[in-house]
Amino acid sequence: MSAKPLLQARGLIKTFGALVATNNLNLEVHPGEIHALIGPNGAGKSTLVAQLAGELPPNSGRILFDGADVTAADIPARVAAGLVRSFQITSIFPQFSALTNVAMAVQARAGHSFRFWKAAGTDPRLVDPAMALLDQVGLGSLAGTPAGEMAYGEQRQLEIAMALATRPRLLLLDEPLAGMGREDALAIIELLRSLRGSYTILLIEHDMDAVFSLADTITVLVYGKAIATGRPDEIRANPEVQQAYLGQEAHPREVQHA
Amino acid sequence: MLEVKGLEAGYGGCQVLFGVDLRIGPGEVVSMIGRNGMGKTTTIKAIMGVVKPRKGEVSFCRQSLHHLPAYKVARCGIGLVPEGRQIFPNLTVEENMVATATKGEWTLHRVYELFPRLRERRTNLGNKLSGGEQQMLAIGRALLTNPKLLILDEATEGLAPLIRSEIWRCMAMLKRQGQSILVVDKNVDALIDLGDRHFIVEKGRMVWSGDSAQLTRAGDIRQRYLGV
Amino acid sequence: KVKIGFISTFSGPQGVLGRELMDGFSLALKNLGGKLGGAEVTVIQGDDQGKPDIGVQLAEKMVERDKVDVVTGINFSNVLLAVAKPVLDSKTFLLSINAGPSQLAGKDCNPYYFNVAHQNDNVPEAMGQFLTAKGVKTVYLLAPNYPAGKDMLGGFKRFFHGRVVGEVYTQFNQPDYAAELAQIRQAKPDAVFFFYPGGMGINFLKQYAQSGLKGQVPLYGPSFSLDQTILPAVGDAAVGTFSTAFWSETANNKANKKFVTDFEAAYGRIPSPYAATAYDGAYLLDAAIKAAGSTKNKDALRKALETVKFDSVRGKFSFNTNHNPIQDYHLYEVTKDSAGRLINSYRSEVFTEHKDAYSTTCTM
Amino acid sequence: MAKSISPRAVLGLLLALALLALPPVALSLGEPFYIGLASRMLVFALAAMSLDLILGYGGLVCFGHAAFLGVGAYVVGILGHHAAEQTLLFGILPGTTSGWVTWPLAMLCAGFMAFLIGLVSVRTQGLYFIMITLAFAQMAYFFFVTLKGYGGDDGLSLGQRSTFSDLVSLRDKSTFYYVTLTMAVLVGGGLIKVTRSRFGMVLRGIKENERRMLHIGIPTFRYKVAAFTLAGAVAGLAGALLANQANFVSPAMMHWTRSGELIVMVILGGMGSLLGPAAGAVVFLTLEEVLSAYTEHWQIILGPLLILVVYFARQGLYGMLPRRRADR
Amino acid sequence: MGIFLFAEQVLNGLQLGTMLFLMASGLTLVFGIMNLVNLAHGSFYMMGAYFAATLFKLTGSLVLAAAGAFVGVLVLGMALEIAILHSFYRRDHLDQVLATFGMILFFNELVRMVWGPQAYFLALPEALNGSVELIPGAPYPIYRLIIIVAGLTVALGLYLLISRSRIGMLIRAGASNRTMIEALGVNIRVLFTVVFGLGAALAGLAGTMAGPLLAVQVGMGDSVLITTLVVIVIGGIGSVRGAFLASLLVGLSDTFGRMLLPASLAEMTIYILMAVILYRRPQGLFPAHG
Ligand SMILES: Nc1ncnc2c1ncn2[C@@H]1O[C@H](COP(=O)(O)OP(=O)(O)OP(=O)(O)O)[C@@H](O)[C@H]1O
Ligand SMILES: Nc1ncnc2c1ncn2[C@@H]1O[C@H](COP(=O)(O)OP(=O)(O)OP(=O)(O)O)[C@@H](O)[C@H]1O
Numbered sequence A: 001m002s003a004k005p006l007l008q009a010r011g012l013i014k015t016f017g018a019l020v021a022t023n024n025l026n027l028e029v030h031p032g033e034i035h036a037l038i039g040p041n042g043a044g045k046s047t048l049v050a051q052l053a054g055e056l057p058p059n060s061g062r063i064l065f066d067g068a069d070v071t072a073a074d075i076p077a078r079v080a081a082g083l084v085r086s087f088q089i090t091s092i093f094p095q096f097s098a099l100t101n102v103a104m105a106v107q108a109r110a111g112h113s114f115r116f117w118k119a120a121g122t123d124p125r126l127v128d129p130a131m132a133l134l135d136q137v138g139l140g141s142l143a144g145t146p147a148g149e150m151a152y153g154e155q156r157q158l159e160i161a162m163a164l165a166t167r168p169r170l171l172l173l174d175e176p177l178a179g180m181g182r183e184d185a186l187a188i189i190e191l192l193r194s195l196r197g198s199y200t201i202l203l204i205e206h207d208m209d210a211v212f213s214l215a216d217t218i219t220v221l222v223y224g225k226a227i228a229t230g231r232p233d234e235i236r237a238n239p240e241v242q243q244a245y246l247g248q249e250a251h252p253r254e255v256q257h258a
Numbered sequence B: 001m002l003e004v005k006g007l008e009a010g011y012g013g014c015q016v017l018f019g020v021d022l023r024i025g026p027g028e029v030v031s032m033i034g035r036n037g038m039g040k041t042t043t044i045k046a047i048m049g050v051v052k053p054r055k056g057e058v059s060f061c062r063q064s065l066h067h068l069p070a071y072k073v074a075r076c077g078i079g080l081v082p083e084g085r086q087i088f089p090n091l092t093v094e095e096n097m098v099a100t101a102t103k104g105e106w107t108l109h110r111v112y113e114l115f116p117r118l119r120e121r122r123t124n125l126g127n128k129l130s131g132g133e134q135q136m137l138a139i140g141r142a143l144l145t146n147p148k149l150l151i152l153d154e155a156t157e158g159l160a161p162l163i164r165s166e167i168w169r170c171m172a173m174l175k176r177q178g179q180s181i182l183v184v185d186k187n188v189d190a191l192i193d194l195g196d197r198h199f200i201v202e203k204g205r206m207v208w209s210g211d212s213a214q215l216t217r218a219g220d221i222r223q224r225y226l227g228v
Numbered sequence C: 001k002v003k004i005g006f007i008s009t010f011s012g013p014q015g016v017l018g019r020e021l022m023d024g025f026s027l028a029l030k031n032l033g034g035k036l037g038g039a040e041v042t043v044i045q046g047d048d049q050g051k052p053d054i055g056v057q058l059a060e061k062m063v064e065r066d067k068v069d070v071v072t073g074i075n076f077s078n079v080l081l082a083v084a085k086p087v088l089d090s091k092t093f094l095l096s097i098n099a100g101p102s103q104l105a106g107k108d109c110n111p112y113y114f115n116v117a118h119q120n121d122n123v124p125e126a127m128g129q130f131l132t133a134k135g136v137k138t139v140y141l142l143a144p145n146y147p148a149g150k151d152m153l154g155g156f157k158r159f160f161h162g163r164v165v166g167e168v169y170t171q172f173n174q175p176d177y178a179a180e181l182a183q184i185r186q187a188k189p190d191a192v193f194f195f196y197p198g199g200m201g202i203n204f205l206k207q208y209a210q211s212g213l214k215g216q217v218p219l220y221g222p223s224f225s226l227d228q229t230i231l232p233a234v235g236d237a238a239v240g241t242f243s244t245a246f247w248s249e250t251a252n253n254k255a256n257k258k259f260v261t262d263f264e265a266a267y268g269r270i271p272s273p274y275a276a277t278a279y280d281g282a283y284l285l286d287a288a289i290k291a292a293g294s295t296k297n298k299d300a301l302r303k304a305l306e307t308v309k310f311d312s313v314r315g316k317f318s319f320n321t322n323h324n325p326i327q328d329y330h331l332y333e334v335t336k337d338s339a340g341r342l343i344n345s346y347r348s349e350v351f352t353e354h355k356d357a358y359s360t361t362c363t364m
Numbered sequence D: 001m002a003k004s005i006s007p008r009a010v011l012g013l014l015l016a017l018a019l020l021a022l023p024p025v026a027l028s029l030g031e032p033f034y035i036g037l038a039s040r041m042l043v044f045a046l047a048a049m050s051l052d053l054i055l056g057y058g059g060l061v062c063f064g065h066a067a068f069l070g071v072g073a074y075v076v077g078i079l080g081h082h083a084a085e086q087t088l089l090f091g092i093l094p095g096t097t098s099g100w101v102t103w104p105l106a107m108l109c110a111g112f113m114a115f116l117i118g119l120v121s122v123r124t125q126g127l128y129f130i131m132i133t134l135a136f137a138q139m140a141y142f143f144f145v146t147l148k149g150y151g152g153d154d155g156l157s158l159g160q161r162s163t164f165s166d167l168v169s170l171r172d173k174s175t176f177y178y179v180t181l182t183m184a185v186l187v188g189g190g191l192i193k194v195t196r197s198r199f200g201m202v203l204r205g206i207k208e209n210e211r212r213m214l215h216i217g218i219p220t221f222r223y224k225v226a227a228f229t230l231a232g233a234v235a236g237l238a239g240a241l242l243a244n245q246a247n248f249v250s251p252a253m254m255h256w257t258r259s260g261e262l263i264v265m266v267i268l269g270g271m272g273s274l275l276g277p278a279a280g281a282v283v284f285l286t287l288e289e290v291l292s293a294y295t296e297h298w299q300i301i302l303g304p305l306l307i308l309v310v311y312f313a314r315q316g317l318y319g320m321l322p323r324r325r326a327d328r
Numbered sequence E: 001m002g003i004f005l006f007a008e009q010v011l012n013g014l015q016l017g018t019m020l021f022l023m024a025s026g027l028t029l030v031f032g033i034m035n036l037v038n039l040a041h042g043s044f045y046m047m048g049a050y051f052a053a054t055l056f057k058l059t060g061s062l063v064l065a066a067a068g069a070f071v072g073v074l075v076l077g078m079a080l081e082i083a084i085l086h087s088f089y090r091r092d093h094l095d096q097v098l099a100t101f102g103m104i105l106f107f108n109e110l111v112r113m114v115w116g117p118q119a120y121f122l123a124l125p126e127a128l129n130g131s132v133e134l135i136p137g138a139p140y141p142i143y144r145l146i147i148i149v150a151g152l153t154v155a156l157g158l159y160l161l162i163s164r165s166r167i168g169m170l171i172r173a174g175a176s177n178r179t180m181i182e183a184l185g186v187n188i189r190v191l192f193t194v195v196f197g198l199g200a201a202l203a204g205l206a207g208t209m210a211g212p213l214l215a216v217q218v219g220m221g222d223s224v225l226i227t228t229l230v231v232i233v234i235g236g237i238g239s240v241r242g243a244f245l246a247s248l249l250v251g252l253s254d255t256f257g258r259m260l261l262p263a264s265l266a267e268m269t270i271y272i273l274m275a276v277i278l279y280r281r282p283q284g285l286f287p288a289h290g
């Protein structure tokens, strides 16, 4: 693992009224790794992602991305720097075709959207890379289908394709497997595995099969605090984590289906 | 208790259910399993009267639910934990639960015992909850209607493993108390532990049914229809 | 054949004005056997809703599509000013039977524009004159914020020599005057002079009485603030109020007696000055068209309009060089008649053969 | 675009012919009035298209669009007023009736105003956006009411129509009609092009899912402001044309009911299609004209008619046309 | 400014404010809570005024007229909801705008046909026509005082109904997710019809009370509608508490604006107020949904 972390959160604090959702949190994500974030419901995982992505301002603390302080940067600026999130609840452009969905993201990455004249729908500089990405996530055959009519799992794949189209350096994935059947979930897990190395990923997931089979590093969040960070086997063995989060589901019978 | 025969339903132009049959006896826990998009949720919606059935019969406690509006179905004693939680975002946690509560065994106090997290977040608005907290709330809300039949559609989705097993435990307890339950979940192992009988839905039809023992043995069936 | 375009405000709080004008005009037409100067008359009616832009659209349509000979009926000065351009540009006669904006009496006067009613300044001028003579020291002025409002208060100030302690222009068609009334109470003037025609007048008078100001500060207005479109709705709250006017329902001449009797018989109510001037307008047209032979020769018709004599319900009437009236102005007081209805009773003469202040700036 | 002759193409061709032939036909029937009416319709078609750009494509429901129309009209009106009175605007600028100056200036002023209003309002969402644009329009309305020097409430009559060169005299109804038609076609065509460009894609994306746009790295704020500005400028042009058509400008042009009517035109025609709203404008004004000729109480017919249209034709009139496969 | 003038203007502002609140409360319920943009709300105001005017002419009793108008508009509102509007709850806001705009046209014309285009002016019974001296030396019209009291009473009742009662919870829940509340056993259809009717009736009540003060005329609801929209937006759409505070705020600033500013500028006051508030708080003062 390289020395310099890609993303660093330092002393991050976020409160909602009396509730401390993020409690003096320190987190480091290193380039190329899949870093999983787990923790009980309401531990503050989504809140953390929202802060990293620029949707929620932290009360205090700093967020460093690739060495630069992005704590005050707005969402598009972070995306431009390569810090991109996907959503727990599918967020796509339902009326657009799958291709257009991705092309939109390609266009965003290309900058220059203040172009008023040339037709965008047929511009090969947008369409070609978009098509390539759809193929990569296995949606090539559905390019023309309106995204809203696609199956749930396919929408999740599309969502990842869109995220990839913005050429992220760090992907924040909030429960990418939510609501997905075993088969679809396996497809996404495969997809994520294929991305390992070329992208850095911060993954939030309650599906322990996925987490333990994908993650290089796991951080456990409880009441806004990171109570443990380490390799999957270290985390699984950690009694504190078992007590606060895993309970009996870490039971081997469940894991063997992975 | 609940009897579904030859149910057909769909959305607008596209038919989703092509003759679903389902039976739940009193005190029974029955599961519906199947891959994504096979029509489990649609079946539940059709039972609830949220989606109007095109054909077939649905009866509950020997009363026909045919073409009853959703609220009447619910008043017959069916409690729903819907897919996607469907919390009321502009009500507080407590309001979400008491708004539709009816008198019975389940009280606010008992739900708070079950989910202490909800008590902590009592005055939070529904949309200010974490995903898992919303899921707990949805279950609590359904319990508080004190239903004769509880329907859970992917109720463990997005819950932490600890809570998830808590929910399974809770369902087992309900079962012991004689509560009838229809449950949809993707965790087949847990369903086998809990359920009396299981139905596999494939492309809008019931393609298999049997008890837990049968399902455990039918590895080929599981492989074919569930991919596990 | 004669085609008349009759644009007026028929709806809304000021809808009564259009009705009065139309009724007065129709009554005259009926008396004239449905003819003007012997020619069959078609009247095309349009509701401007008191809005200049709608007035303009109506006028254009009437001039271009219906090709009317005369446009008349307009009750609001702002509408008249807006309508003037398209109508006069097409050399169509524009006969005002109520509104009398100073602009059209002065620098914007036009050979095709005639005003058979009054110039806006004149009636308040008479009240200014009267209050000065009466020795009133301080006065509070109110009017809606539109050309006639400006003209009216301007006219008042031209002849009033005391101090104006407040001059308020309210939004046109403002329904609620609570804020203004509070300020009057604060200013404690000797008198209030207000110009609020139609519905505005009703609301103002009612609220004035409700606020308890009525017993404290006397109200004065031009006849348009206290005429028969207002008095029945206001009731006793108006009794004892003074106004100035060139005409009243009690004016004592033969033409007027017939007019008031006929009007009451036809419509079951006492006419207002609007009906009176509209009635006069029809008689003027009748006489002029008769004199000119037809409406086809526009020059002849214009000459005829300038000079022709007709039986005015006001008694003496003639046109000044700017086609605005020269007439007498009187003081009236609101009293009850034998049937208990409110009427304007004659009190004194203020001006005789009074001319407006703008005729000198008119060059035609 | 159509390779074989589609019903759409036939429809388009017929429409083009009808538009071109209208003035001579009206003149030969001795009804020049209808040329003016048609010009008015074209002006509103242009205004409706400009509103559709932000409403139909960007999802920005502007309830104050008439303000831009009014500002454009007042630029023409005020400069014309100073030209007629031979006075200076702000004590330095001479008035003019030259369309070369006033029309672009109308666009510029309306565009700039839209820019400022956009800066403030696009931060809000949904109904709040509707209302804040209404608020600004009302302010503009009352601002012009305050300008007693230019007639205030009562409006301002134009001394003459805008002048271009000796070749085109807008005084002539037919010429004015053709100029308006050209403007509507050119600008409308331009708008269509814009909606298909990258910028247009961004706009649609914002309407569809603004949050997602942010997360693919598009700073939506500036695009919304830009679209708002563009729409304002085009509405300003429509305003300049409207001032010429009516020979009269007044604050009533920016009254909220006007803005409401513009929205009605857009929805009636089918939002997000540009051509639909243009047709919506024509249909709305025609209905008004036809029904009002038929009965004084025409609104009692128009009202329920509108309800029926929304009820049955969800995509407006445009949605009832024979369709190409959706090209989104 | 003297203390009397100030006090009187404050009362004037309150009176305008409570009047607006009667309108705004109904609209904010329908608008924010039931998610229906109802431009025809102003028409209910107008219908209330006309019903009351007619009943008043027939019976001569203001109380009877007010009660009759309240019931009349209640029924009218519910009928309209059942016949047309209920199918618009799930539709786009713009569709709702267009449909209810159509209703405005319809009602205005209907009134013009039935009652004629001219305005009605109602006279108050003698007992209400005078003024009382709340503070010695500063008389204030009795009728306006009645409006203030009535408005405040309704405000309190509504607040309790919406934010404290179970009915209120159900209404709010139904607004955000109709299907779900039905699946939990609530007949939301009837509930919404009743709430819609109630909102309409409150608007009708406002119209009834405005009648004797202002004028009963075609289109009287249109300008009130706009002011009401301003109020509910300032207050935060869907918040009855917000609507209440915003009503008073708008009433007071309008009254004082009129006194302190030149005429047209005064008309702008409330719009400037709204723009400033929305700039600082894009969701209004009391955003109802997080
Ligand atoms: N806007 C908000 N206002 C108030 N409280 C909030 C808000 N958003 C989140 N919370 C609270 O903050 C806590 C952390 O929420 P968060 O969504 O980050 O949890 P999470 O770790 O993602 O949980 P889950 O696994 O269930 O999704 C929760 O208790 C939630 O109720
Ligand atoms: N509102 C809708 N409109 C149109 N089609 C729908 C709608 N909801 C579901 N469908 C379609 O109906 C089919 C069955 O969906 P359903 O939600 O019943 O599946 P499911 O078995 O519950 O799947 P999952 O495991 O994903 O929840 C799917 O093909 C889906 O695309």
Ligand SMILES: [Mg+2]
Pocket (backbone or CB within 6 Å): A045, A046, A047, A088, B130, B131, B132
């Ligand atoms: Mg979460």
Ligand SMILES: [Mg+2]
Pocket (backbone or CB within 6 Å): B040, B041, B042, B083, B153
């Ligand atoms: Mg499902």
